[in-house]
Amino acid sequence: MPTTCNFALFYVDDSGSEASGYTSYSWIAVDPARWSEADKRWLGFRSQTYRRHGIPASVRLHATDLAGGRGRPSMDPMWKRSDGLVVIREGLRAIAALPGIGVGTVYRRTSARGSSFHNNKLDLYGRLVEILNRDLDVRDSFGMIVMDGDGSNLAYARSHRALTTGGRRLIEDPHFRHASVSQWVQIADFAAWSAYHSLRPTNRRTTSSTWYADILGHLDVNGGPVEA
Secondary structure, rough: OOOOOEEEEEEEEEEOOOOOOOOEEEEEEEEEHHHHHHHHHHHHHHHHHHHHHHHOOOEEEHHHHHHHHHOOOOOOOOOOOHHHHHHHHHHHHHHOOOOEEEEEEEEEEEOOOOOOHHHHHHHHHHHHHHHHHHHHHOOOOOEEEEEOOOOOOHHHHHHOOOOOHHOOOOOOOOOOOOHHHHHHHHHHHHHHHHHEEEEEEEEOOOOHHHHHHHHHHHHHHHOOOEOO
């Protein structure tokens, strides 16, 4: 991703399930010099979503809920469960048009269950931190991770602190923002959902299983999800 400053923001979200045996993390890398421009374009998409689907910009867009028809995000009395997938597809297309961004995904296949699955997921996050830190070092740049949550899970911070002090390119521990108040964390959620659905084994291929490659593929810094 070309940058005009020596810093990058990484908005990270996770996906996966024990049932599928897949766990993954996706990120949206943003050039801070173009953050404002990209944010304005995304808010333009949110305005369109309100006009087309009756979903206010203040309502969190959560891909899993939209795809599953959970809740009722829309004020439109004609809203249908199937409309959620339409919003996801339109959102991915809006992400694909944002300036100054890159996308990436790391994943892991595992037969672990329960606490072992959770530990495997945290270990994958550690690998993500190492990968992003290494790439920043190659570019002689610095960055920060922003994630959904309240910061109560200290294991995420430990992954950052495990980096050698002299070689740390990721500044501080991850910064946590609730998705309900962060449009960018919601953007990362869309990327993570689409990446996971491109990976998970199913009995049949669905239209949404190709959205990550077809819509966001040209932005993926690794050319596609990477097993780590």
